Amino acid sequence: MKTRIAIAALGTLFTAFANAAEAPHWTYQGKTGTSQWAHLEADYAVCGTGQRQSPINIETRKVTGTTAQAIGLSYAPANAEVINNGHTVQVEPANGGALTIDGVEYKLAQFHFHTPSEEKIDGKSYPLVAHLVHKSADGKLAVIAVLFRTGKSNATLRPVFARLPAKPGDKHALHGTINVGDLLPPKRDNYRFIGSLTTPPCSEDVRWVVMKRPVSISSTQLAAFRKLYKMNARPVQAANGREVLVGR
Template structure:
């Protein structure tokens, strides 16, 4: 009995030390989304948080326009493409910035979920990209770009041409990528305060969900789904949060 406890404690220690590499949370099954809050003390807010993401955006309840002005300034960048065991993540080196109300956030990475985690009037899309940005103070802002199937996405061609197949695999992107080319031409969006959609589900994340979807081919979608069939957290309670139109 004592040995088993010691081994369990060691296991926790190892998971804590290598928390980035440890794929001990999942989307379904025993360590699935409904269990995240119980897996680690640090994940408690996944269950108790009142401003969790993703949400279903009910457009009839979106009345106001955000006072914040959103500006983007992206540039072509070299990038790593990482399979982190939960998604495919692209990590550009100096890919540019997002500015909201005078605060500058640096692009850190972008990654994908299928189907889209965000819903608009109950409708989900086949895929979403989350563009994660961090300010000098450590605050996060995420732009969500929704995808519908149609023409192949030219910007994502080098990413989808060589997806790292196994968790822990990393490829260097062939050429450069300009994340600005992923955004729809029309920048109208829904903006609100939410959380990370993966453990530890930390709150106080500024979300900007682009209204207009962009295109991805069914072959590109299939290439991602071959690795990750379903990696979307269910929608969370809005709890009276204000969802505004941003421009």
């Protein structure tokens, strides 16, 4: 009986090691930083070889005059969980709504933050960006990037930033509900392009919607996030001649 228990314990241990091996540790700086992502795991190779990587610097003089079809937004107040995943703070609303692009619906899965902003516009970065990640029924991804400048306190994010999970793995239910639509700027002008995830495995064919106008966040709110993550932004990647459309 003791032998069986010992074998079972070893099996559990080996499984734990195997699961740990499935997700190589990556960071934003140092030996496992952004320049090394492509070498950490075979599945991460596209981080170095991909031709449509994100983020990019949007050069407005090169943006095509073609206007993309207006996006459809249908967000609603939802309960949510706030998670420190070891790379950022992530908020996961339950049934928070959807984004529609070119007739395809992408349901909101989560949103998270990077400081400074990963996206740049004419070389300018912002103190913070929120990435609103959406997924279609067939598994395709679409991300809305909302840029933040320092100014007035952001009322929508107040319950999130008032109590950020302090350690990787920590999580808690958000007090009250959150409507992700309230994070967006009143005017919905945006830039559109095809890119990738900005974290490993850097998968491509992600539809990006970058809002032109930043919204406000207070220096106190920004400091609360930077206390956990001083810098968690991937550098801009080569555009490689990608077409950037304007939308609304």
